[in-house]
Amino acid sequence: EVQLVESGGGLVQPGGSLRLSCTASGIRFSNFWMSWVRQAPGKGLEWVANTKQDGGDKYYVDSVKGRFTISRDNAQNSLYLQMNSLRGEDTAVYYCASVAIATSGTPLDYWGQGTLVTVSS
């Protein structure tokens, strides 16, 4: 059974930093692109970042460029999101998801349960 488990969310002040983690089991983690997707309270889904299998290529939504960094440790089957200079509009549930890069359409096929990040003073 595939499981993605996020952790690291919490309350942080504006301008602060937080590091999210996602641990995968049941998949050959190193074969997958991985993504972070977020959802602000009462809002829709917003894709945040992608990383390729070796972690060398990374892509970000414009609103987080220069503030967030996606990374991975294939030996630990883990994905990370380092979030700096946090703003109120970053308040959201953050999901990690695997990208089925070998599947037509390249969908996000497995998702974690999400971790809540609240940016507030």
Next chain:
Amino acid sequence: DIQMTQSPSSLSASVGDRLTISCRASQNIQIYLNWYQQKPGKAPKLLVYAASSLQGGVPSRFSGSGFGTDFALTISSLQPEDFATYYCQQSYTNVFTFGPGTKVDIK
């Protein structure tokens, strides 16, 4: 970046209804279009990938169609468990984008 739009943004329907949700991309994305279902407090679930391929375990009353810029998700006979929000998503570029969602609730 590729922009995705969906229509309608919400709709009310009854059990047994046939409904279609539309999704449009701001440029040609071939078949790099996927559909997700999300229920309150839950993670999204992949329904359809590559515009028209049904994900394993998804009931056959769901179907997807389209190519290029215009796509649709159809539910042939709405069931109680189908009341949810539906999102389209493009993976044509390495920068993914989601549509704004369509909320389906009970009439």
